[in-house]
Amino acid sequence: AQSVAQPEDQVNVAEGNPLTVKCTYSVSGNPYLFWYVQYPNRGLQFLLKYITGDNLVKGSYGFEAEFNKSQTSFHLKKPSALVSDSALYFCAVRAHDYKLSFGAGTTVTVRA
């Protein structure tokens, strides 16, 4: 079965500092990995995906993620965090039937 894990419930950073949200995956076959962000009482917004190709994936709002096959990781990064990046972040993996399995989520708080 496909699964992802987000080891951190919360990440706190100061505005302007780098932001990293961790995700590790467990899949059979090639992984299809995604990052979504959720603001309070809102649906999920797509940030980026890894299907194949370059290990460094660039996404929306200045976010990027690095696919690391040897470490089975897909960490989300942003070089300089903004207060408006404070939200709930989900890593997800797609199964063969297109269902998504989500991680538990990581709450990011960026302090001014």
Add this chain to the structure above:
Amino acid sequence: GAVVSQHPSWVICKSGTSVKIECRSLDFQATTMFWYRQFPKQSLMLMATSNEGSKATYEQGVEKDKFLINHASLTLSTLTVTSAHPEDSSFYICSARLAGGPGRHEQFFGPGTRLTVL
């Protein structure tokens, strides 16, 4: 592109009544739609997969007679919570998948519906 809407955005109902939530793909055709449930500060739990013109496939532990799903067209799926009770109060989110093309790998999410059962 790839916008998904939900209606209503929030609903309050009395215990025992039924509530219908609509999920629409506004600018694309969605062969498959998914329904999720999310409790506060928790992850999304997949409830069912809805395919146009066929019966929905429910995840283990989800009562199909309580959560009725209809996918009558390529742009509309509905979730009806029948005989709602306070424990059904939750945030319900739908998503839709493109039928083909490079975007077929991802799901596009609606804004969610907050259901509160009194």
